[in-house]
Amino acid sequence: MSAESTGYDAVRITVLEGREAVRKRPGMYVGSTGVRGLHRLLLNELGRAVNASLAGGGGRVEVTLTPDGGVRVTDDGAGTPFEECEDTGRPGLETLLTELFAGTREQHDRRTVFMAPRPLALSITNTLSSRLTAEVRREGVRRVQEFARGVALSPPTDAGPATASGTTLAFRPDAEIFDTVEYGFAALAARLTELAFLNPGLDLVLTDERSSDGPQRARFRFLGGVREFVTLLDAQAGEHLPADVIAFEREDPRMAGSMEVALSWSGTHEERLRGFINSMATRDGGTHETGLREGIAAAVDAYARAQGLLTAADPEVRADRVGADLTAVVSVKLDRPELTDCTLLTLGNPAVRTCVAEAVRDRLGAWLEEHPQEAEAVVARILRAHVPD
Structure with a gap:
């Protein structure tokens, strides 16, 4: 033509x-x-x-x-x-x-x-x-x-x-x-x-x-940061029982930035996960949210196997099925954020996924060991989500 x-x-x-x-x-x-x-x-x-x-x-x-x-x-x-x-x-x-x-x-x-x-x-x-x-x-x-x-x-x-x-x-x-x-x-x-x-x-x-x-x-004006944010999200969902909020901050040079993470498990049976990059909401998720889920899955899997709740024959805990009753905020602040679309709603930095996953695995893993009674309830919820439909 x-x-x-x-x-x-x-x-x-x-x-x-x-x-x-x-x-x-x-x-x-x-x-x-x-x-x-x-x-x-x-x-x-x-x-x-x-x-x-x-x-x-x-x-x-x-x-x-x-x-x-x-x-x-x-x-x-x-x-x-x-x-x-x-x-x-x-x-x-x-x-x-x-x-x-x-x-x-x-x-x-x-x-x-x-x-x-x-x-x-x-x-x-x-x-x-x-x-x-x-x-x-x-x-x-x-x-x-x-x-x-x-x-x-x-x-x-x-x-x-x-x-x-x-x-x-x-x-x-x-x-x-x-x-x-x-x-x-x-x-x-x-x-x-x-x-x-x-x-x-x-x-x-x-x-x-x-x-x-x-x-x-x-x-x-709030002084409690993401820990207080998670508490508010639980309250808005009608969760009146005081949940134990796991919160931490970490700087990681591998991703040229810092992270703030808070998570809790309530009784609402819904996942409420909020992700942010440099204080901007990432409505379509990204590597920080993927890392959070992978870190939770790794910590729960390791704990469940150590406690005999999973055997060598059982499959690994899947990251896409850890959201039952989960309320979480993951906020990363980066020197060089990479957004994967023109609307700036999805974080793409690959290093963030690894860094957040490792940090969540370590911190949640320690919390599970230190709080066996609460850990039993959290792990049971997540394992139930892995039962075949």
Whole structure:
């Protein structure tokens, strides 16, 4: 078939770059033009704010849903620099807000959150917003710059003195892009709850100013980390008996990162497993969740054989059948996360699987030895799941 007959030749090739590409295919960058993509827009900015707060020695971020349909995110970090960026010749904040692959150093440091593991999130939020106003408080001065659909409307302007440091971004999602531009308070509260559990001591405040009955406000701050997270998940499932939560943290240079794991067995007969990479939920799982299951299976198998509950003729405990009554959170923070799809929902780092599996096997194995009565109940549940249907 010839190019003439198909009507296809080099003249028909179109190259989209920068903001034009983002606005033409927004789903490629935020997952969808529905509620999911709308929330990703805010979570992109929330990740920046939390990173800035933690890196600057602060720890408080406020999210406000404003009556005009916009969102305002304020952090108490050092304030994003307005000084000229060497690579672009434009102010630093403007570069972050307009260049797709501009990033800051803390985005590659797992001690901060950096929920989106690629440095384009802030410019995406700007490009897919009809208006965005950036206010920076830094070195005693407050500066403001405004944007429309990713384009700077004017240079940064001085707006008076500042008594504290930090950055505030106020933006309105573009109704020309999204099917809905209305954020749900409950959904945002759930995400902030997760973020507070995964970063103990982080202070997050969500305020909704849209109601005529007055503002609705919630604060999220937890010191118990993933252990407390598992306790909450059990409570939400209606499990009122105090479960013994097994929790630990471990740094492993083989995966260039750290892990936090908590697990318990309740009586709900359901598996509740939540996985996170750099505080971002991995809805489609990945190597960290696979490693967790494999570690549980290895620990249970070894214990059951040592206790004579399994013989040499019995098959090994299968990792895909250890979820009965299990509630678990596995959170890994990596210097170089590898996500296997464009929506950033599946962790792919191979080393994470091995490291998490070994850590869970060791820690759970020790717990089973130290708690024989509880171990008997846990192992019995898992072995029952291996009885042929």
